[in-house]
Amino acid sequence: MEAKRTPAKALRDASSVAGGTLSGARLLEPRPTLERPAPARDPHHDGSLERNPGTALDLDVVRALRVNRSAVERRAATIPTRRTVKKQWQAAWLLRAITCIDLTTLSGDDTPSNVLRLCAKARRPVRPDLLEALGVAQLNITVGAVCVYHRYVATAVEALRGTSIPVAAVSTGFPAGLSPLRERIAEIRASVDDGATEIDIVVTRAHVLRGEWNALYDEVAAFREACGDAHLKAILATGELATLTNVARASEVAMMAGADFIKTSTGKEPMNATLPYGVVMCRAIRAYEERTGYKVGFKPAGGIRAAKQALEYEYLMKEELGDRWLKPDLFRLGASALLTDIERQLEHFVTGRYSAAHRHPMV
Numbered sequence: 001m002e003a004k005r006t007p008a009k010a011l012r013d014a015s016s017v018a019g020g021t022l023s024g025a026r027l028l029e030p031r032p033t034l035e036r037p038a039p040a041r042d043p044h045h046d047g048s049l050e051r052n053p054g055t056a057l058d059l060d061v062v063r064a065l066r067v068n069r070s071a072v073e074r075r076a077a078t079i080p081t082r083r084t085v086k087k088q089w090q091a092a093w094l095l096r097a098i099t100c101i102d103l104t105t106l107s108g109d110d111t112p113s114n115v116l117r118l119c120a121k122a123r124r125p126v127r128p129d130l131l132e133a134l135g136v137a138q139l140n141i142t143v144g145a146v147c148v149y150h151r152y153v154a155t156a157v158e159a160l161r162g163t164s165i166p167v168a169a170v171s172t173g174f175p176a177g178l179s180p181l182r183e184r185i186a187e188i189r190a191s192v193d194d195g196a197t198e199i200d201i202v203v204t205r206a207h208v209l210r211g212e213w214n215a216l217y218d219e220v221a222a223f224r225e226a227c228g229d230a231h232l233k234a235i236l237a238t239g240e241l242a243t244l245t246n247v248a249r250a251s252e253v254a255m256m257a258g259a260d261f262i263k264t265s266t267g268k269e270p271m272n273a274t275l276p277y278g279v280v281m282c283r284a285i286r287a288y289e290e291r292t293g294y295k296v297g298f299k300p301a302g303g304i305r306a307a308k309q310a311l312e313y314e315y316l317m318k319e320e321l322g323d324r325w326l327k328p329d330l331f332r333l334g335a336s337a338l339l340t341d342i343e344r345q346l347e348h349f350v351t352g353r354y355s356a357a358h359r360h361p362m363v
């Protein structure tokens with residue numbers, strides 16, 4: 001076997017998963033065209049983030065946003081085709097994707113047992129023999145977070161004690177977000193009290209559909225205040241917002257109100273994460289950073305089940321926002337079943353054979 005195909009080479013390529021850059025990405029041609037300016041909000045000069053505090057609501061900026069759907073769809077269609085990564089580079093990108101997964105269970109039949117099994121998987125997302133063969137066993141790769149309903153926050157926090165894996169709670173009357181505001185705010189506070197350090201809120205879609213930007217801003221700002229030190233991910237439910245212009249405007253308002261992340265979907269809408277939504281939201285994030293200096297994260301979620309989709313979202317981040325957005329503090333993949341396919345692909349890389357999905361159970 002030629003040297004470049006050995007697991008030892010994969011070790012060197014993938015070893016940057018726990019550190020800064022994705023080595024596999026560095027070797028890709030062509031180099032990304034987007035040159036990022038020096039971060040304006042980098043107080044420690046080490047790439048660590050200063051949290052987005054939000055800004056005043058600027059309705060001129062919001063109303064000026066317009067999205068050309070066909071241009072976005074053309075751009076989105078190029079993302080899977082312009083760049084491919086193979087072999088050890090693909091393994092490195094997939095390992096990177098694992099570190100960005102919000103490993104999720106949001107089912108009506110969730111129980112403490114399946115949440116505990118999910119947390120065990122979060123701690124050890126890939127079979128140890130595969131990590132050994134890839135030469136990355138010492139990296140202690142984990143997922144980005146575990147995401148559950150409020151009821152299971154305390155269970156997950158206890159199960160993940162001793163790790164650095166955060167627990168995220170879906171909150172504010174997930175998925176519809178139609179319960180009274182005081183109840184939605186109380187739900188956030190209860191999840192924070194139970195140990196959630198990330199809160200995935202849902203916005204009132206009617207505010208977006210009716211152009212009630214003040215109401216949307218006030219709602220997200222109230223949620224942000226209730227979060228305290230916990231990071232707020234604003235789920236826009238893009239599949240229910242009717243137009244890409246609405247997606248762009250809702251993204252902008254959520255960031256102005258202090259969202260740390262903007263997230264596409266609950267996983268319960270008929271249309272969940274798509275690359276066109278991703279293009280629109282990433283461009284909103286880029287414009288917000290250019291205007292304010294603050295970096296906001298992106299979380300596509302819902303229906304992301306194939307390793308190939310995870311790679312496409314990584315290409316999107318790299319091309320639209322740059323390498324800094326390939327780390328878990330700025331990029332998450334919200335997914336309940338994606339890890340199964342990623343582990344299968346890694347096994348294929350190691351053994352040359354595909355195993356059945358049931359050999360990589362999630363819970």
Ligand SMILES: O=C[C@H](O)COP(=O)(O)O
Pocket residue numbers: 104106147265266267268301302303304334335336337338
């Ligand atoms: O936020 C995460 C989503 O709810 C997960 O959706 P999924 O079950 O389609 O992967």
